[in-house]
Amino acid sequence: MIMDMSTRMFKEEGWIRKTCKVCGKPFWTVDPDRETCGDPPCDEYEFIGKPGIPRKYTLEEMREAFLSYFERNNHGRVKRYPVLPRWRDDVLLVGASIMDFQPWVISGEADPPANPLTISQPSIRFTDIDNVGITGRHFTIFEMMAHHAFNYPNTPIYWMDETVEYAYEFFTKDLGMKGEDITFKENPWAGGGNAGPAFEVLYRGLEVATLVFMQYKLAPPDADPSQIVEIKGDKYVPMDTRVVDTGYGLERLVWMSQGTPTAYDAVLGYVVKPLKRMAGIDKIDDRILMENSRLAGMFDIEDRGDLRVLRETVAKNVDIAPDELTRLVRPYELIYAIADHTKALTFMLADGVIPSNAKAGYLARLLIRKSIRHLRELGLQIPLSEIVAMHIKELHKTFPEFKEMEDVVLDMVEVEERKYADTLDRGSDLVRREIERLKKQGVGELPLERLMLFYESHGLTPEIVKEIAEKESMTVHIPDNFYSLIAKEAEKGSKGEEEKKIVDFELVQDLPDTRTLYYEEPLMKEFDAKVLGVMEDWVVLDATAFYPEGGGQPCDLGELNGVEVLDVQKVGKIILHKVKEPEKFKEGGIVHGKINWERRIQHMRHHTGTHVLMGALVRVLGKHVWQAGSQLNTDWARLDIAHYKRVSEEELKEIELLANRIVMEDREVKWEWLPRTEAEQRYGFRLYQGGVVPGRVIRVLSIKDWDVQACGGTHLPRTGLIGPIKILRTERIQDGVERIIFACGEAAIKEWQKERKIISKTSEVFRVPLEKLPETAERFFEEWKQARKEVEKLNKELAKLLVYELENRVEKIGEIEFIGTVVEGDINHLREAALTLKRPKRVVALISEDSKAVVVSVGDEVLQKAGELIKIITKVAGGGGGGKKDLAQGKIKNILKAKEALEELKKAL
Numbered sequence: 068m069i070m071d072m073s074t075r076m077f078k079e080e081g082w083i084r085k086t087c088k089v090c091g092k093p094f095w096t097v098d099p100d101r102e103t104c105g106d107p108p109c110d111e112y113e114f115i116g117k118p119g120i121p122r123k124y125t126l127e128e129m130r131e132a133f134l135s136y137f138e139r140n141n142h143g144r145v146k147r148y149p150v151l152p153r154w155r156d157d158v159l160l161v162g163a164s165i166m167d168f169q170p171w172v173i174s175g176e177a178d179p180p181a182n183p184l185t186i187s188q189p190s191i192r193f194t195d196i197d198n199v200g201i202t203g204r205h206f207t208i209f210e211m212m213a214h215h216a217f218n219y220p221n222t223p224i225y226w227m228d229e230t231v232e233y234a235y236e237f238f239t240k241d242l243g244m245k246g247e248d249i250t251f252k253e254n255p256w257a258g259g260g261n262a263g264p265a266f267e268v269l270y271r272g273l274e275v276a277t278l279v280f281m282q283y284k285l286a287p288p289d290a291d292p293s294q295i296v297e298i299k300g301d302k303y304v305p306m307d308t309r310v311v312d313t314g315y316g317l318e319r320l321v322w323m324s325q326g327t328p329t330a331y332d333a334v335l336g337y338v339v340k341p342l343k344r345m346a347g348i349d350k351i352d353d354r355i356l357m358e359n360s361r362l363a364g365m366f367d368i369e370d371r372g373d374l375r376v377l378r379e380t381v382a383k384n385v386d387i388a389p390d391e392l393t394r395l396v397r398p399y400e401l402i403y404a405i406a407d408h409t410k411a412l413t414f415m416l417a418d419g420v421i422p423s424n425a426k427a428g429y430l431a432r433l434l435i436r437k438s439i440r441h442l443r444e445l446g447l448q449i450p451l452s453e454i455v456a457m458h459i460k461e462l463h464k465t466f467p468e469f470k471e472m473e474d475v476v477l478d479m480v481e482v483e484e485r486k487y488a489d490t491l492d493r494g495s496d497l498v499r500r501e502i503e504r505l506k507k508q509g510v511g512e513l514p515l516e517r518l519m520l521f522y523e524s525h526g527l528t529p530e531i532v533k534e535i536a537e538k539e540s541m542t543v544h545i546p547d548n549f550y551s552l553i554a555k556e557a558e559k560g561s562k563g564e565e566e567k568k569i570v571d572f573e574l575v576q577d578l579p580d581t582r583t584l585y586y587e588e589p590l591m592k593e594f595d596a597k598v599l600g601v602m603e604d605w606v607v608l609d610a611t612a613f614y615p616e617g618g619g620q621p622c623d624l625g626e627l628n629g630v631e632v633l634d635v636q637k638v639g640k641i642i643l644h645k646v647k648e649p650e651k652f653k654e655g656g657i658v659h660g661k662i663n664w665e666r667r668i669q670h671m672r673h674h675t676g677t678h679v680l681m682g683a684l685v686r687v688l689g690k691h692v693w694q695a696g697s698q699l700n701t702d703w704a705r706l707d708i709a710h711y712k713r714v715s716e717e718e719l720k721e722i723e724l725l726a727n728r729i730v731m732e733d734r735e736v737k738w739e740w741l742p743r744t745e746a747e748q749r750y751g752f753r754l755y756q757g758g759v760v761p762g763r764v765i766r767v768l769s770i771k772d773w774d775v776q777a778c779g780g781t782h783l784p785r786t787g788l789i790g791p792i793k794i795l796r797t798e799r800i801q802d803g804v805e806r807i808i809f810a811c812g813e814a815a816i817k818e819w820q821k822e823r824k825i826i827s828k829t830s831e832v833f834r835v836p837l838e839k840l841p842e843t844a845e846r847f848f849e850e851w852k853q854a855r856k857e858v859e860k861l862n863k864e865l866a867k868l869l870v871y872e873l874e875n876r877v878e879k880i881g882e883i884e885f886i887g888t889v890v891e892g893d894i895n896h897l898r899e900a901a902l903t904l905k906r907p908k909r910v911v912a913l914i915s916e917d918s919k920a921v922v923v924s925v926g927d928e929v930l931q932k933a934g935e936l937i938k939i940i941t942k943v944a945g946g947g948g949g950g951k952k953d954l955a956q957g958k959i960k961n962i963l964k965a966k967e968a969l970e971e972l973k974k975a976l
Contacts, residue, residue, distance in 0.1 A: 070264045072253055075228040076235060087252075094252040094269075105250035105269030108365040113271040115357045118326035121243040126210075126334055127465060129321050130187045133212045136237050142214055143181020147466075149418040150191050150208075151427055153752040156759045159427040160415070164188035164213035165281075165312045169259065173281075173308055175219060176763045177743035183216040183224050187317060189414050193430060196437075196550045200404030201374070203329035203360030207434070208411035210317035218309040227264075230278050230311050234268055242320070244270055251278075255298050260285045261306070262298040272364060275319055281310040328356035331403040337461045338406040338454060346445045348398040355385050359396060401441040405454065408434040408441075413458040416476045417469050419691050421709040422483050423803030428709075435483045437550060440528045452480040475689040479711045494527040498535045505541070512542040522553060574602050580640040582610035585623075586738075586766075589671070589781050592664050598656045604633075605643040606652050611635075612662055615642050618757055619697040620670055620780045625662040627652070632660075666701055667781070669814060673704035674780040675736060675770075676726075676789045676811035681756060682774035683725040684708055684807070687718055694756040695804050702817070703795060703810045710805045714797050726792045733787030734771045738778075740764050750775045791815045862895050869900040877909075880976045883929060884909040887969040894920035894956060902954065912940065912972055914965045921948060922956045931976070939975050943968035 072095075073084065082095045087104035094104040103109040113119070124132065138144050148167040150160055158166065164186055171177035190211045198205040214233065216224035231251065238244040249270050256265035262283040268276040283303035286295050294304045322330040331339055359381050382389040412434045415427065422432040438451055456477060463470040501517065513536055521527040533543040546552065578599050584591055596608040606627065615637040616622040622635035627646060634645035646652065677697055685692050688710060696707040714722075746754055746767050753775065754760075754767065760777040768778040770786060783789060790812030798806040810818050826837060835843045869890060878885045886904060890897070890913055897913045901924035904911045910931075911924045921940055925933040933955035937948045941957060944964040948957015959965065 072227065072264060072266070074231045076232050077251075082251075092252055092254060094250045095266075096247075096250050098247045101250070104252045105248075105272065106252055106267060106274060107272055110269075110272045112273060112361045112364045114273065114323050114326050115328065115361055116326055116353075118324055119244060119248070119271045119273075120320070120324035122324065124321050124324040126317060126321055129324070130210065130212065130317055130465075132241055133237065133315060133317070134185050134187060136241050137183075137185035137214045137233070140233065142183045142185040145180050145184045145186040147186065147188050149752060150189055150414045151418045151420050153419075153755040154747070154759065159430065160191045161188065162190050162192045163314060164190070164211045165215065165310070166190075166259075168215065168217075171743055171763075172217060173261075173306075173310055175308055176761075179215070179217050180744055180748060183214060183311070185212075185214045187212045191411050191415065191430075193433075194551065197548045199407050200331070200400040200402075202363035203331070203356070203403075204319070204322075204364065206318060206330070207407050208414060212315040212317050213313050214311070215313065216311040218311075220307050224311075226309065226311065227280055230280070230313065231266065234276055234278060234313070234315075238268075238270070238275070242324075256281075257299045257301060257303075261310075262301070262303050263312075270323065273319055273323060274316070275323065276313065276315040279312040279314075281312045282306055328353050329360050329403065331406060335403070335406040335410065338409065338457050339402055341457065342402045342405065342445075342447070342454070343399075345447055345449060346398055346402065348402075348445075351395050351399065352385070355381070355387070355392065355395065356399065358384050398445060401445050405438050405441050408438045409451065409454045410458050410462075412438075412480070413455050413462070413469065413476065416455075416479055416691070417466070417472045419693050419709070421691065421693075421711050421803040422479060423801070425802070428803050432483065433550065433553060435480065436487055436528055439484065439487055440530055444530075450481065451484055452477045455480050472690060475691050479691070482712055490527065491531060494521070494531070495535055497521075498527065498532055499539060502536055502539045502541045506539075512544065515544075515546065518543065518545070518549075519553065575600070575607060575638055575641045575643070578607055578641055579609070581608065581642040583642075584610050584612040585614045585781050588612075589784070592662050594660050596658055596660060598652050598654055598658060600654055601649055601652050602643070604645050604649050605636075606646055606649065606658075607641060607643055608658065608660075611642050611644070612660060613642070613644060614667070614670075614781050618778065618780050620674055620699050623662050623667050623670075625660065627658045627660050669701040669812065670699050671781050671783050672789050672812040673699040673810075673814075674778075675782045675786065676730075676792050676809070677704060677706055678736075678768065678770055678774045678776060678778070678782075679729050679786055679789065680706055680722070680726050680792060680807065680809060681708075681776075682729065682770065683722045686725060687722045688714065697757070702814050703808055706807045706809070707800065708805050708807065709803055711803060713799060714805055714807075719794055719797065723792065723794045729770070729773055730786050730789050730792060733785050734773060736768065736770050736782055736784055736786060738766055738768045738782065741767050746777065793818050863899060865892060865896050867903075869896060870903045873900065873904060873911075873913075878973075880973060882908060883976055885912075885973060885976060886910075887912040887972060889914045889916050889962075889965045889969075891916055893918050894922065897922040898954070898956060905953070910936065910972075910976060912936065912969060914940070914944075914959065914962075914969070916962060916965075919946070919959050919962055920956065921946070921959055922954070923950075924954050925952065927953070936972060936975070939972050940968040943971050 076082065077095055080097070082097055083099060084093055084095055085101065086093055087109055088102045089109035090104060092104055134144050148161060152158055152161050152166060155169065161167065167188060168179060172179045188211050189208060191208050193207060195205040196207055199207055218224050218226065235249065238249060239246045249268065251266040251268055254265055254267050256263060256279045261281050263279055263281040265277060265279040267274050268278065282305060283296060283298065284306045286302040286304045290304050295302050318330050318334045322333040325333040327333045362377060362380055378389050378392055382392040412431060415431045420427045420431045422428050422435060435451060442449065442451070459469045459473050498521065505513070513532070518529050518532060521532050522529065529545040529549050533545060536543045584594055591612045594610065594612045596610045598606060599609055600607040613623040613625065613632065613635045614620065615635045617637060625632050627644060628651065630651055631647040632644050633647060636643050652658070681694060693709040694706065695709050698705050741764065743763060743765055746765055750767065754777045756776045757778055765777045766779055767775065768782055769775040793810050793815040795808040795810060795818060800806045826840065830837050830840055833840065833843045869892060873886055873888065876886055876888060884906060886909070892915055894915065897915055897920055901911045901913055901922045905924045905926055907926040907928040909926045910929055914921045921937060923933045923937045925931060925936065932952045934950045937950065937955040937957055941947050941959060945960030946958045948955055950956055
């Protein structure tokens with residue numbers, strides 16, 4: 068792409084466009100003698116040990132300096148957005164400030180909160196996670212300070228001239244940076260389907276800002292060839308909206324002002340210093356860390372080879388052996404990574420990410436387990452939650468939501484730590500079994516895909532796997548970018564479900580939008596409308612009170628002119644009714660519609676009840692609780708929530724009581740259509756509990772002082788009409804997601820009646836009054852337990868008799884002792900006897916004549932496994948079974964072949 072980027076400032080103030088003698092890229096400078104662009108590796112860091120900004124800034128001071136500068140220049144200050152982007156479903160985490168305004172603001176479907184605006188947006192990227200702590204500059208979490216201008220058609224704000232001038236003035240006048248050391252390097256930008264020319268702003272070897280002029284989008288297949296431009300190998304066409312998309316590195320500018328050995332020392336000292344003290348690590352010469360950061364800026368550390376070269380070069384420059392350098396710097400690298408990862412974790416958990424095995428929760432768990440592993444390598448016993456608490460203590464003045472969420476966030480981390488400990492206990496056996504299997508196949512090195520699977524499916528970090536594997540003489544190679552590979556898989560995001568195919572859109576695209584009577588009058592039971600079209604089994608009307616399937620709410624059923632309506636669906640803004648006899652409908656005809664009201668009113672009760680229940684869940688369990696899905700039926704409804712542990716019985720009681728209190732208070736339920744941005748600014752992103760809602764204007768449902776959501780369902784006008792709410796049960800449907808099954812109104816009453824019937828029947832069986840049921844059931848249970856103990860005692864006595872009978876039946880097969888016979892008794896007798904008769908060089912195989920049970924026990928010095936031997940028996944006598952190395956059990960089909968099967972087993976031995 069060739070574009071004239073000679074801005075007004077460059078022309079008026081004598082800037083020179085040059086070509087870098089190292090990388091060959093064009094750049095702008097006021098220094099006539101400058102030959103390089105200022106970007107590593109063309110130039111190295113010149114600020115470490117000698118800050119490039121006259122005064123030292125903290126994060127808070129630098130952030131405020133930036134935002135205040137742009138406020139003075141007529142930009143609206145916008146609060147940070149959550150790092151979990153509830154307003155979109157195509158990405159897992161916010162990785163740049165522009166993502167706050169995609170897709171709705173850029174597409175023009177929503178107004179920006181201010182135009183132009185300025186923001187400092189916490190951003191999380193896992194791209195360089197394996198370099199965090201090593202290079203001195205890479206972060207998982209960073210704040211992207213930005214100013215944005217959205218130039219809509221016929222509404223220009225500003226473009227390249229002003230953007231460059233703002234950057235230069237802020238850097239030189241407000242921060243006191245030297246203008247002659249600033250360069251603007253031309254480097255076109257492309258990402259997320261958009262592209263445009265861009266400047267990288269460089270200062271003393273460090274990129275401090277990127278100024279992107281987003282004006283292109285990916286070209287569609289039928290694009291006009293004259294409109295197409297090629298950028299970085301892809302074809303683009305002009306956008307209607309031109310966006311100034313800038314990013315200033317907050318942490319980098321603070322580092323520039325302090326000149327510390329690493330960026331971590333400049334911005335994470337409140338965690339780094341305590342961890343250094345706890346770890347008791349050797350005091351290191353700052354010169355070593357400075358040299359490491361300086362040279363790391365010249366490297367792209369992609370693999371072990373790059374890291375080795377970096378280590379060797381640093382060691383040579385500071386006159387120290389590479390191994391000794393690694394010993395000295397490794398603890399620092401671990402501490403820097405822990406400080407960064409736990410800060411990212413604090414933002415993620417406070418903004419509603421629940422650690423799990425999926426999506427953003429998977430990335431949170433990755434940070435937790437990687438940090439725990441680093442603590443273990445340092446020999447530190449400190450709980451990870453204590454480190455997260457350090458971040459909350461430091462950051463809550465800027466981000467007060469951290470203090471509000473502190474108890475839940477710390478509890479989440481503690482729960483995850485316990486889960487990880489359990490995982491390690493269970494995982495060791497899993498790894499050993501896999502290694503044993505691979506060895507039998509002649510494999511000497513654990514494949515990378517198995518290493519990744521151990522992490523993804525079982526949470527076992529590669530270092531743990533390597534530790535176990537090497538004890539079993541199995542080689543394990545851990546790629547330097549292992550965690551980046553893992554994160555890349557997770558960050559692919561999720562695609563929404565494909566839309567249900569009803570009819571070809573072309574058949575309905577010329578029809579007017581269907582008037583939605585179910586919104587205008589939710590309690591409407593009958594209506595008249597005009598037929599606009601008939602397509603196969605589907606009838607389109609000019610207006611309808613039939614609610615189409617959507618948002619977890621089933622469609623309405625009923626009649627049109629007495630003809631049964633089987634299904635109702637929506638295509639765009641056209642509503643289609645599937646009817647039993649489509650031939651009875653003609654275009655232009657008038658029809659009378661009648662809703663199945665019993666069905667509809669239950670859906671309305673359950674839908675409004677879902678909102679009431681959601682408000683109760685948030686108040687009892689915490690603000691991290693988020694709707695993960697819902698489905699309504701006439702008899703019951705389900706609400707899936709993101710939550711990090713099981714809901715206790717006491718919590719369920721409190722939730723149910725609170726929800727019914729809101730019902731009894733008969734609170735007003737209102738719905739209104741609001742512009743998207745106005746709704747977000749008024750209510751926040753909790754609007755999107757039910758998922759992303761498209762459109763410039765969205766329907767907002769609110770229960771007074773209780774719950775507000777963007778929702779397209781049908782609702783009751785007051786909570787009192789819901790009737791009683793009864794929680795039926797909860798289920799753990801997946802890691803991090805709890806399912807609440809509940810019923811409202813008549814459905815709840817039917818559930819109570821069903822319970823009463825069960826209790827009455829139980830009372831009859833026990834022959835006691837209802838109030839005596841608990842103590843009677845308890846007494847019967849105790850008696851049953853006592854009887855069971857007696858049975859177990861008798862089983863052991865019977866087993867002893869069986870053992871006594873079998874001890875004289877030992878046969879010798881080479882070095883192996885063998886007892887194999889058909890006996891009487893159930894599987895418990897056989898198992899007890901087989902274990903009692905077990906000896907190091909003995910195989911015991913017992914088959915029950917009456918129950919056809921079979922048990923095999925194998926001593927420790929016998930090469931064959933019990934599970935393999937039982938298969939020999941079942942192959943002859945039919946049936947099946949299995950078990951561990953020392954004990955297996957099962958059942959045969961043909962007792963007449965039992966002795967033949969035992970003979971076959973003897974041959975095998």
